[in-house]
Amino acid sequence: MRILVTGGAGFIGSHLVDALIEKHEVAVLDNLEPQVHTKSKPDYLNENATYISGDVRNKEVLRRALGGVEVVLHQAAAVGVGQSMYQVEKYVDVNTMATAKLLDILVNEEHEVKKLIVASSMSIYGEGAYECENCGVVYPELRTEEQLKKRQWEMKCQKCGKVVKPISTNEDKPLHPTSIYAITKRDQEEMCLTVGSAYGIPTIALRYFNVYGPRQSLNNPYTGVCAIFSARIKNDNPPLIFEDGLQSRDFVSVHDIVRANILAMEHANANYEVFNVGTGKAINILEIAQVLIKLYNKGKELEPEITNKYRAGDIRHCFADISKIKNKLGYEPRVDFDDGMKELVWWGEKEEAVDKFAEAHDELLGRGLVEE
Numbered sequence: 001m002r003i004l005v006t007g008g009a010g011f012i013g014s015h016l017v018d019a020l021i022e023k024h025e026v027a028v029l030d031n032l033e034p035q036v037h038t039k040s041k042p043d044y045l046n047e048n049a050t051y052i053s054g055d056v057r058n059k060e061v062l063r064r065a066l067g068g069v070e071v072v073l074h075q076a077a078a079v080g081v082g083q084s085m086y087q088v089e090k091y092v093d094v095n096t097m098a099t100a101k102l103l104d105i106l107v108n109e110e111h112e113v114k115k116l117i118v119a120s121s122m123s124i125y126g127e128g129a130y131e132c133e134n135c136g137v138v139y140p141e142l143r144t145e146e147q148l149k150k151r152q153w154e155m156k157c158q159k160c161g162k163v164v165k166p167i168s169t170n171e172d173k174p175l176h177p178t179s180i181y182a183i184t185k186r187d188q189e190e191m192c193l194t195v196g197s198a199y200g201i202p203t204i205a206l207r208y209f210n211v212y213g214p215r216q217s218l219n220n221p222y223t224g225v226c227a228i229f230s231a232r233i234k235n236d237n238p239p240l241i242f243e244d245g246l247q248s249r250d251f252v253s254v255h256d257i258v259r260a261n262i263l264a265m266e267h268a269n270a271n272y273e274v275f276n277v278g279t280g281k282a283i284n285i286l287e288i289a290q291v292l293i294k295l296y297n298k299g300k301e302l303e304p305e306i307t308n309k310y311r312a313g314d315i316r317h318c319f320a321d322i323s324k325i326k327n328k329l330g331y332e333p334r335v336d337f338d339d340g341m342k343e344l345v346w347w348g349e350k351e352e353a354v355d356k357f358a359e360a361h362d363e364l365l366g367r368g369l370v371e372e
Helices: 011-020 058-065 088-108 145-149 182-197 223-234 256-265 285-295 323-329 337-348 357-366
Strands: 002-006 025-030 049-053 072-074 117-119 129-132 136-138 165-167 204-206 210-212 251-253 276-277
Touching: 002 011, 002 204, 011 025, 011 337, 025 058, 049 058, 058 088, 072 088, 088 182, 117 182, 117 256, 117 337, 165 210, 204 256, 204 357, 210 223, 210 256, 210 337, 223 285, 223 337, 251 256, 256 276, 256 323, 276 323, 285 337
Parallel strands: 002 025, 002 072, 025 049, 072 117, 117 204, 204 276, 210 251
Antiparallel strands: 129 136, 129 165
């Protein structure tokens, strides 16, 4: 079977290629975005795949890449919550419009595609789910600026005003994306599912939570927090943490993300469904920083810098309810957090890391997206 992985030279995509190439013919479409790739050709690229150099926004390139393809794993996207808030056109173009062009070809032209899997994101939820002592399960939206200025970091019930407890977020939670990036990921998911359903192309959306692991760019200041902290630590700079550091996320290894994609590809009962892909466990940001400092052996020199300041659009807590993907597809996260962090650092120690965090922070600060 011939499979196309868009963004297949990237962090998640390249791991997918490695797993798929054992049984399938794999084509990769990637433009090697300079913000992500410092080299013209990453060292880790699998030589057994076919590489098509081009942009997913180019319809002719897409046509060529789809030749003979039966399954599309659509991973290509511009990634960066903060950056998306001032590079609006670029993010909409790369994420929403490129996906529209892919779907336009699938709808209007001859092809052999029998399944489409799109990489969605937990960011489309906005805040996670919470439980209120008085009101039960609630879905509060963003904290007000007034609340943030008072340094009242925890979420409050929108009905009674009491502080609420975070609980796992399932796929039925209403979507409240809080950035342009998140809006475009919702666009990708909803467009693919809608078109797939209308035209009988089995489609699945996988909502990735906070993915970490080898090959995540250590030079992109808009990527995942584990990579950003790693770049800071490797350059002897303390990880900078907003709010009080106790905000939490669900950190999932790239190897578990790959496993979820393969399960979705191989199981017919995944068709036309959305699935969370995470671990079901919440870990706070301060702990991430502390673990990475220890693993990089910088404990005597560095400690996290907690700013007690806030960024526009940041959420407080969100971690996955993974019961649906467990029950339907038999998915279980296999990579233990401690082992996954050790693997990330083992890889990171050998990689060049240019710390561009200060530059990115100043950009956000200058646009009023970070508290002064």
